[in-house]
Structure formats: C-alpha cells, structure tokens
Amino acid sequence: MAKKGVLLIDADDVAVDLDSGWVEALNQKHGTTATLEDVTDWDITKTFPTLTRAQVFAPLKDPELWTRLVPIAGSQEYLQRLYDEGFEIFIVTATDLSTCYAKTLRLLQLFLFLDEQHIIIAHNKQMIHGDVLVDNYEHNLIGGDYFKILFDRPHNRKFKEAAYGIQRAITWSEVYSYIHQHFDGAAVT
Secondary structure: OOOOOEEEEOOEOOOEOHHHHHHHHHHHHHOOOOOHHHOOOOOHHHHOOOOOHHHHHHHHHOHHHHHHOOEOOOHHHHHHHHHHOOOEEEEEEOOOHHHHHHHHHHHHHHOOOOOHHHEEEOOOHHHOOOOEEEEOOHHHHOOOOOEEEEEOOHHHOOOOHHHHOOEEEOOHHHHHHHHHHHHHOOOOO
16 A cells, blocks of 8 residues: 555654653652643643652653553544554654653554654654644644644643644544545545
8 A cells, every 4th residue: 555644643642641641640759739731831840830840850761650651542543543544654752862762662562553663753843754743742833844733732722823824633533634634635534
C-alpha cells in the first residue's frame, strides 16, 4: 500500500496522558491536591507554587512514572486506524535525555505498530518535516511547515489558535476527522 502522508504526533498529552500521571505523582509525594484542570499554564511549576522547580520535575526522571502512563482516550484506536489506512506515523517528542529509554519503551508497549525508528526526539519541532503535526503545545505548531492540529488540554485553552491557522481538537475522533479533511477534503467519522 502506498503511504498516504506523514503524520507527526506529540507523545506527551497527545498520545499518552503525561500530565495526569505527573500531577498524581507530585500529589502523592508532596501531599498536594492539584488536579489536571488546575494545570492552566504550560509552565506546570505555577500549579505547584510551594514546590521547587527541581521537586516538580523530579518525577519525570523516575522510570516508574513512565510505566504507569496510559494512552489518551482514543489515541491507540485512531492511530492504529490511520496506520492501517497507510499513513506513516512518527511520534515526535521533546524530552530530557534521562527519560528517553523509559518513554520510548512505554510508547512501543502502547502503540504496537510503532518501532523505535518512528520515534523522534526534537525540541524544535518546526525542523521536522511531515504533512501534519498534532501537538498540545502551541509553540510547536506556530511557524511549522505542516497542517497544524492543537490537541486540547487545560494549559492551552486560552490560546487563540484560529489566528494562526491552527485547528483545535478536543478528542481523537476530531483529530482523525481533521486529518482526513486535510488529505481528502471531506470529514470522516
């Protein structure tokens, strides 16, 4: 089957639910009571003002955190469908080098159609070429040469995506539909 296009998919909070696991780990360790809805800024340290930056980011360096992460609702199903339809899928993630192995292993466990050659570590996602980028951080979408889909999360709800020609998707069903609109010119459910 000929490839239909190249899809670039962010890992954290697009494919897997990092923020929920991270907030839970911080609450357990420090007795805080934050929820995912409290994370209303990209800078998660603002949600935990009583903790130091080192304390807030410490869970990310714990390989155990990555083993507990679950997929974002619908991500496995719709990414599998897109893969089966002939799209080439790359997970593109900005990550600390100390978490690369644990994160990659978890992604490969959750998305069985992937292999390690389809996971790209990149902090400047605008340098990666593909047809579509689905990301939860608006900075990664602005200026990139791809069709842009912002995956809705509490921290990006104040962003005015339409001003930048970006589509906002609240569910993976919407992501799937936007991808098909981009490639086929028609909505698919």
